[in-house]
Every structure is written in structure tokens, then in C-alpha cells.
Amino acid sequence: MINTAIAGVLLAVSGTFPALDGWVEQGWASGALLTVEDPAGVRADAAGEASVGGYFRIGSATKTFVATVVLQLVDEGRVRLDDPADRYVTGVPRGLNGDRPTVRQVLNHTSGLYDYAHEEGYSTNRWRGGDRFRTYQPRELLDVAFAHASHFDPGKGWRYSNTNYIVAGMLIERVTGRTYGDEVRSRVLRPLGLAHTFVPGRWPGLPHPHARGYTEVDGRLVDATLMNPTLDWAAGEMISTAEDLNRFFDALLSGRLTSAASLDAMRQTVAETNTIFAYGLGLQRFDLPCGRSVWGHGGELIGYRTYATRADDGRRATLSYNPLPADVPGEEVIGLFASVYC
Numbered sequence: 433m434i435n436t437a438i439a440g441v442l443l444a445v446s447g448t449f450p451a452l453d454g455w456v457e458q459g460w461a462s463g464a465l466l467t468v469e470d471p472a473g474v475r476a477d478a479a480g481e482a483s484v485g486g487y488f489r490i491g492s493a494t495k496t497f498v499a500t501v502v503l504q505l506v507d508e509g510r511v512r513l514d515d516p517a518d519r520y521v522t523g524v525p526r527g528l529n530g531d532r533p534t535v536r537q538v539l540n541h542t543s544g545l546y547d548y549a550h551e552e553g554y555s556t557n558r559w560r561g562g563d564r565f566r567t568y569q570p571r572e573l574l575d576v577a578f579a580h581a582s583h584f585d586p587g588k589g590w591r592y593s594n595t596n597y598i599v600a601g602m603l604i605e606r607v608t609g610r611t612y613g614d615e616v617r618s619r620v621l622r623p624l625g626l627a628h629t630f631v632p633g634r635w636p637g638l639p640h641p642h643a644r645g646y647t648e649v650d651g652r653l654v655d656a657t658l659m660n661p662t663l664d665w666a667a668g669e670m671i672s673t674a675e676d677l678n679r680f681f682d683a684l685l686s687g688r689l690t691s692a693a694s695l696d697a698m699r700q701t702v703a704e705t706n707t708i709f710a711y712g713l714g715l716q717r718f719d720l721p722c723g724r725s726v727w728g729h730g731g732e733l734i735g736y737r738t739y740a741t742r743a744d745d746g747r748r749a750t751l752s753y754n755p756l757p758a759d760v761p762g763e764e765v766i767g768l769f770a771s772v773y774c
Contacts (some may be wrong), residue, residue: 448477451768454492455753456480460760463643464753467674468772469682470746476674481643481754487628487671488642488752489661490738491556491731494670495597499539499617499714500684501604503694510607511535513697517543520603525578527585535603537586538596539713540702546575546580547593549667556664556733559649564659567634573598575666578591580694590702590711594667601666612666624683629672636660638671645735648757656735670730674750677740681728681750699727708762721766722774743773 453466456479463482468475476484505511511520516532518524525545526532533543549555553563554576577595584591601612608615613631621629630639636658644657661669671679683689690698701710701717709716709730718741719725728741728748737755742748749772753760 445531448475449768449771450766450772451764452477452479452753455760458758459756460758460764461504461753461755463644464751465674466749466751466768466772467678467739468747468749469675470748474675482752483505483594483641483643485673485675486641486752487639487642487673489645489731489733489736490639490670490672490677491668491733491736491742492594492665493672493677493729493731493738493740494664494666494668495600496684496714496729496740497616497620497680498597498600498604498612498666499698500689501612501619501773502535502539502600503690503698503713503749504619505604505607505750506696507691507694511603513539517599519600521574521604523574523578524599525582527588529585531586533582533586535540535600536697536713538599538603540590540711541596541633542587543593543596543599544582544584544586544589545593545595545599545673546577546583547591547595548577548598549594551576554655554656554663556659556661557735559647559654559656560659563655565588565636565754566663567660568662568665570598570665570686573663574602590705592705594710598665604666616670620680620689624679626672626676628681629676629680632661632669632671634660634662643754645733645754646756647734653756659734661733664733668733674740674752677738677750678742680692681740682746682748685727685744686746693712708766718769720770720773722770724773726769726773739769741769741773747773770771 463480465478
């Protein structure tokens with residue numbers, strides 16, 4: 433389903449990316465959209481329930497917005513990356529040997545902090561019934577995480593933990609005296625004109641148009657579109673569009689949002705993550721089969737999956753799809769990005 437009238441800026445060409453139709457026909461996804469931008473122009477395509485220009489939950493791609501604000505505070509001299517995180521957020525536990533995790537280690541997931549989302553009922557990637565409309569407070573999420581010992585001493589390993597970005601969001605609020613959402617809006621969204629990107633707070637819906645998200649519960653497909661995203665807060669609550677995410681990552685990675693030194697710090701990745709990406713400060717680096725690398729961040733909330741990426745030559749591509757129980761095989765996703773960048 434192609435919408436050619438989204439603000440008059442997207443060149444929506446049906447069949448531009450035939451893989452998207454294939455994903456829907458195979459029953460891997462109920463909807464998928466991809467927007468690619470480079471000096472040659474804009475190509476956008478959608479399949480199934482998705483619409484070009486449509487809104488979606490970006491999940492952990494929120495982390496890059498949060499990390500950007502933290503690095504801006506570093507540029508202003510209000511935060512230091514190698515300060516202990518508990519200088520800004522009370523209660524951050526020490527590591528197994530008593531070391532205090534730093535702001536840098538929080539942002540690149542080498543803090544060792546336990547991920548509250550591993551607790552039963554605390555993951556927005558799983559069906560939570562009526563609890564999906566419950567409101568959570570950030571300190572409540574930290575209390576759940578901090579009740580557990582750290583996985584390792586700070587800097588002695590790597591483990592993805594949503595707790596890190598709850599800490600980062602609270603750091604922003606402690607330093608600025610304003611909500612992290614207000615800081616994201618004033619420092620990033622408004623300056624870049626990202627009018628289709630939101631920090632939803634307790635609002636359970638999405639603007640229109642949007643594809644609906646689904647999950648399987650007791651063998652049947654359930655509509656999981658509506659949810660109160662405060663359980664993810666600064667770790668993954670935001671809503672956006674492919675065009676806005678392309679604009680954000682282009683601005684960030686071309687050096688328009690932070691100093692050169694801060695952008696360089698964001699791109700310094702952890703050597704070993706045992707994942708499909710290398711991780712910096714709120715940035716993921718994806719190495720494609722052709723030898724090229726792209727930067728960005730992935731995200732997942734129940735019913736929605738997102739990959740927002742940019743190559744150093746300025747080409748950028750954002751993919752959003754709505755996985756069904758069979759899901760899109762990983763090699764299909766990699767193949768799609770290879771067709772864009774390779």
C-alpha cells in the first residue's frame with residue numbers, strides 16, 4: 433500500500449524494493465516500509481499494512497537520541513564521560529569488586545548493570561495483557577535492576593542492558609532540571625524540524641497513518657499496537673517515521689549535533705559484543721557482507737522492529753516492519769541492506 437501524498441517529499445515507487453512484498457507474502461511480516469535517501473534522491477516503498485510516511489515505534493533507536501543529548505551536555509562541560517554515573521544518579525551500584533561504572537560505560541553497555549527487562553513482566557517485547565497500559569516510573573525500573581548484582585565489573589565485559597539508558601535519561605534530568613523528553617525536543621527534534629517524532633510518555637497510541645503490530649498469544653494472533661511505553665522510557669519509548677530517522681542520523685553522523693570529539697567518542701566501539709553489531713555510545717555499527725559498514729541503531733517493541741542506518745558517504749536507509757510469529761529471517765534483513773549499500 434503506497435501513499436504518494438506524504439508532505440509531497442517522498443518519491444514512493446511501488447515495487448522499488450520487491451523484498452518487502454516477499455516478506456508479506458511469506459507471512460513473515462504484516463507490513464514493512466523502507467525509505468532510502470542519498471544525493472540522487474529519495475526512494476520509498478511499503479508493503480502489506482504499512483504506508484510510506486507512516487509512524488512506528490522505534491524502540492531502542494531512542495537510545496541514540498538520549499546519547500546525543502548526553503554528549504551535548506559533555507560538550508557544554510556539564511557532564512564528563514569518565515565521571516562515575518552515581519555522581520549524577522543516586523544509587524547506581526558498584527561492580528563486583530567495588531568499581532563505580534562511568535557515564536561512558538553506561539552509554540556503551542560496559543557498566544555491567546543488570547537489565548530490568550529480563551524480569552518477568554518487565555519487557556515491552558513480550559505480551560503483558562492488561563499491564564501493557566500500566567504507568568511505570570524510572571526510579572521504579574532502577575529499583576528492579578539494582579536489586580540484582582551487576583553481571584561484571586565496569587569495563588570488564590559487554591552486555592546490552594536497558595537499565596543503562598534509564599540511568600542516562602535520569603542523568604539528563606538531574607543535570608538540566610527538565611525532563612529528558614523536553615531536552616530531546618528542544619535540542620534535537622525542533623532544531624532538525626523532526627515534526628513526526630514524539631516522546632509519547634503515557635500515551636498508548638500512535639499518530640495516523642500507522643501499521644498495526646501483532647504478537648502470538650496462546651496460538652492466536654493478537655493486536656499489540658496500543659501500549660503505554662513508560663516501561664521503556666528513555667531506553668525505547670519514542671515514535672517516529674523513516675524520513676525523520678534518516679534526517680536525524682544524517683545530522684548526527686555528519687557532525688551537526690555534537691562536537692567532532694563527541695562524535696568520535698560515540699563511534700568508538702566495544703571490541704567484542706558477540707552480536708551482529710559493534711557498539712559505541714548509543715550507536716551501532718553494522719558490517720555488511722560486501723565489506724562496507726553503516727552506523728545507526730536498531731529497535732524493537734512488541735509488534736514493531738526498526739533499523740535506522742547511514743553510511744559515511746551520506747546514503748541513509750530506515751527500515752520498519754511488523755513481524756509475525758514466523759518473523760523475517762536475519763539473512764533477509766542483511767540482504768536488503770546489502771542491496772541498498774553494496
